Amino acid sequence: MNQQSSDRISNYDDGQARSISNAGIEHLLIEASHILNSDLELQQLLKNVLKILTDYLNAEASAIYLTSYASGGPELFTFTVDGKVINRPHPPTEGIGVAARVIETKSPLMINDFNSEEALKCCVDEKLGLSSRNLVATPIFYKDQLLGVIEVANKKDKTDFSETDLTIMKALSEQIGLAISNAELIQSLRKKNIEIQSLYEVGKLLSGKLELEELLQIIIEQVFNLVKARLATIYLVDPKDGSIREVISMGVPPEYESKLTMKIGEGITGWVAKTGQAAVINNVAENRHYVPLLPETKSEIAVPLLSRGKVIGVFNVESDQLNAYSRDDLELLQTFASQAAISIERDLLYRQSLEQKAFRDELDIARRIQQTFLPKSGPRLLDYDIAGVNIPSEAVGGDYYDFIDIVENQCGIAIADVSGKGMGAALIMATYRASLKAEIRNNFAIRTILAKVNSLLYESINRENYVTAVYGVLDIRNHIFTYSNAGHPPPLLFKANGEVQELTCGGYAVGMFSDSTYEEASIYMGRDDIMLMYTDGVTEARDERGEEFGTNRLRELVLQSRNLSAKEILDKIVDSVNKFRDSSLEADDLTMILIKSIK
Template sequence: MATLEKLEWKREVEKLDKTELLLHAAKILNSTLELQELLDIILDLTCRVADSEVSLLLLKHRKSNNLHILTCKGEKKELPLRLGEGLIGWVAEHLVPVISNQPQADPRILKDLEIHLGTIGRSVLAVPILRRGKFLGVLEAINKKEDSGFADADRENLLILAEQVAVALDNSFLYRRVKEESLKKEVLLEIDRKLSSSLELEEVLEVILNSIRKIVDCDAAGIFLINKKTQEVERIEVVGYDLAVEADLNLKVGQGLVGFVAKTGEAMIVPDVRQDSRYVNARLETLSEIVAPIKLAGEVIGAFNLESDQLNAFDEEDLAQLKVFAHQAAISIERARLHRTAMEQKKTSQELSIARQIQLSFLPRKNPTVPGLDIAGTNIPSEQVGGDYYDFIPIIEHQTGLVIGDVSGKGVPAALIMASFRASLLAEIRNNYAIRTILRKVNRLLFESMERDNFVTAIYGVLDSAKKVFTFSNAGHNPPFLLRHKGEVEFLQQGGLALGILVDSSYQEKTITLKSGDLIVFYTDGVTEALNQEKQEFGQGRLIEVMKRGRSLPAGELLQAILEEVHEFSDGNRSDDITVVVVKCL
């Protein structure tokens, strides 16, 4: 987020009263997916919503038991605080909000923590941040600007903010994980490219060593090989060690942590080397270590070692990554056998795997149960994973949101756009805007975040099972077919342009009344554009005929009939995802 954009949203926030601020919080929080920018916004909003002098945000470290505490002064502090310690730690453990207007008499308050943070609490309000039952952190407001202390209304307001913060953090964490996975794949592919052009072992190992430090934080690293004649573990390539003690790195097999792994062939994580008698102190600053064997055809030929100046610095995810690199080192020692075509295939496979993981994480796990309606949906991916998306979104009693969309492009880029579209849509839905307003706001957010040749087609609507009506807006998507109980077919195409094309696109919405026997089929272009051997498209006409023949079937069976017709027509060949949603009025 640029400096000018930060100033703009801060100026916008300053114009809002507390009620308006809570209504606009989701929009503000979802204005960025970058975690550091989001944390600054969260801290600022916490102070404003709670009317406090200071705000704190607690996030649990994903590797250690330490808790990250950030203050509204913009200072990031990693404190040796555990669940249950201090008032903020108590809330993290018990997951209930707390108001303490006499903190000096509250035994849960840590005086050392107050000193460390540079503030003395006169009043404290803390609420947990929960997402789908999962603990993400704690919001804490310190020192109500009015001397009366925090009230129940402040607690309720901060809980409302915490719900929206949880959604924004969840989206940001997902975005960060996707970026990390993408970086890891790129680094592996870069290693392959460099290894294919080198025959020198030390040059190959240097490439691997420099690459792993890009994705696993460490302060020292080394690749060691076993000398078969002397049975010593010899240093081949290291970084971060003192030259004066490098002689200590040559060990017998079985000696030291590296020698132990070389002997047993088992990887290990040591959270505190001071507590492990096998550790050979070749580096005074080291507090934790991770070691993985290098194997070739089942034989240990060396070990890969990373060291850190922090306790508990490594986890199972780091170990898995280290094993991948250790395997790469073994292959490189005997000579890299992969060629350019294989590398390209691997890159494509990895990208598609990431894209599919993202896509699957967004799709509903089961069909909704809605009184008076029979609903079924499915997505069948192609080999080239596309950007199809559908979901059922509970809104309020008797109302269920239904969305189906298709992102231009394929692979990871399409999956990332889908993630942005989904996050924006859910954020705007929670603001209880009209459907046309939701699409207009999502369109602007996508326009500002996507390249100009990217766009999203989508339909978003709300099924009201009590009134038996469906209100929708179509943003450039393939028009769903409404087959009336008397046999007429209507195309649901009212709406506007695809999302992300023009910054100021507007959208219309339409409400249709559903009667018993009415049937709606939503679909993506993977259905109607499926080709047979003569390069003919399946088309809308064939889809409507399948609907008419199967109108008496339950929604799930009709959906299956559509898939079978498309499969038979295209002889099982698909170049695009297929997504179908069937809604039947009982």
Template structure:
């Protein structure tokens, strides 16, 4: 009778303990708190030597096992490939003997230096799906044989399953609320930021609060068909720095941009599209950034864990991409606008400097009327003309044209002008000046760049013009009767060969003569039929307007070119210099 009363008392104590534990588990605990509680209470109720908890992560094999023994609680890392978590077998809910070859016995021997003789494995079900197991280990082969012990432990496992499922639901609601709040806050913040670097850094920082990553790269699709990483973090190996650029259709990033679809990759080593950019990456999540169904870029996040991302993460990142698209596009346009303004300012300064290279005032020479016009196809150009006072009664005249256009051409022209003026001050012989300028330019110019030029000295007393032509369009002398002479004497254009011998030639000028200097922008202007303006047309205009001043003749030629050319034809740099002999 006493023995029966003792059994009943033990039964009642266990039942009371189970009831108390169930009440604890029904409290709104976080998942981590629940895991600690179930391990502690299971150890007390079962009197086992060790309790372990294994839970599948949304159906995927876990990376860790939680264990507790008297006085110790640990989380042990495991290799999922060493265990078959889907093999529930006959071991479930029934105490069984273990041998030394049991995979879990071997695992605990390796990790804890302990072996066990008996195990009771209880299944855990979340939402009616098997989700793991709660294991009780004992070094006594007759473990868990106390009456009703297995039933109590089953009830405890069921209580934990229900509590954990409720905790997951609470966590999901809290996470969803947080994600929505974060999306709203991020959208509001992005609406007030224009700097591209700030926009991208804010997006990356906000995203990490809801989708963890070890590496992130945000790409923009450029007109050349390549995706360029305009923001990245976690790519510290310089070996892969140049790989943060993908061609449309290549790699996971290129695939997402081409198809307009996102993708979750559980194991990058098994996906042929993956291009390695981080040695430690195990899984990846990629989504396109779309603006009105147009792909403008790609979000790419990488993890050092396999199976790090799921469909919910894909949806969340896609929402982030949609919210970010307008801000990224706006920041890109703002960046382009700022850069354009800076470039315009720099070009304006360059144009102002270049203007100082041209004659600032009309040259007054007794017996001559001289004028010039310089019109750049862009704000700065590669054409140049000047009048250079050498000594009393002698004036240097120069016209030049650099291969290319824009700022590069203007920089080469500045170098040519400096070299020419320096040599004019050191030498009087024209051929020597030409040879030294050519040598200097050949040494400094990249292959394929060159300068054509005509330089000569006008003696206004003797009315003799001595010149040398470095591969330039020959100036044309039109006499009072309309006859023409081309000034061809000289040598190669500057910058092609280092050692070139230049010839010079004097030519006498007479009353009524008009000498026309010009660049290819004059003669190569085209009409709608593809015909060029050419020198004959220019000479004819000069002949018909010879009674006008040099400045008027130059403007008449420019007016004729504008009337002749097709409205859609873009003129090259255009320069005209007119020297007229007057009585």
């Protein structure tokens, strides 16, 4: 190459070749600095860089490779022979491409003969879309940080690149590094301002009265616009079956919507739900947890939605570009995920409060209905003082007692206890009561009544449920009590002479077996005799040592109190049980009937 051709470069303004001295290079760099700083929008700046490189070096094509484009992954921009600017993610081929070699050595590279560099020539040809003859490349530094590589290829006048060309490239690389750094800073600040504004807007909405779906829709739209997203989805964890279900999404084609449900631990989203740790995957093909949804997905971010340290969902974003996401994107998504979690938690708490209120209302209705099943007071019978008490452990209970008019001089007396507690037990008790009263009206014998009620209940309840009960008829005129005991704690008959009898005649608990039969027996109620019916909530009450109240204490209480009225005796028993019972333990329903003969 002769000296004349080696000292000629094109002028950016008029494109005419001219000789250039050291002073000329300085003037050229001043001119380039003015152009580079005239527009610090990053995209336009890169176009200006590529144009300067091709014009100032009198080259056919140029390229700039950034190791971290706009705080994201590596990206390549090329200025082709036909004047087009193309950009695409393009990590340098390890050890082969020009950018890879310059990055590895951190030194300029000038090639005027590709004969011994066939592999390198293929890379350049593919990248720039030409048949390369020669090339010069230099690294871009800013404050000792390697930002990327600039390249130019093929002198337009078919000559070789010179040391002067290399000097110009080195000088330009310094200016380009400063300009790119400034442009990225400006772009980053603008992005931060937009993010802050978006977060502020969403924050204001959080204090409003938007429905959850509306709020999540706004959040996902903001993220979709701020992050390079092809798809964005908010999932919630269903604690019942361990699945993760989409609640709102953007960018998902209708034919893929059926795939937006997965198990915890399945895919990147499922893995984040399992571990509670965010994941930034800039090449999903290299991640062992990745399960494809959209075939074009290349990068993915997934962050957990946390409520009080527990994962309640996952915010997932996907891109069709490699190396699409940075630490900044992760932090932004985590911030929006926190807002989404707050919205979801607030909505869940609100819905739970509505459900709890509805449940309390239903319980209140059930309690009032159940109260109508119980007698308001004991019957007024000649020669008898009778009282009853029912104290449920919950709003509604599974205990029942009743005084039932049958015929003149006869009173039906019933007490029962359903296995279990709460609403379920109350419903079974309602069924038992209705069946018992229906059979009593048919004037069957007591043993027949219980057998028929048993058959009806056996067909109506689950096998683990049953009812223990005592039903009897008090003949007021003859002072005879005829009864049958269906697996219930035996009523206690306190004779006037101090003897205590247990009334055990009967059969199995009602509803336990389909063909249960029952026996009945009769006792005489003499003057000052007392009969006490009770449920196991009385005798099985436990103190802090785990000791039960027991039948012995119950007997002693009645014997000591037999001179009191029926109601007073029951009140004394209730008071004693409450004082004995450990209040920290779960209580059972407490029901009693006391019949005192006073003839």
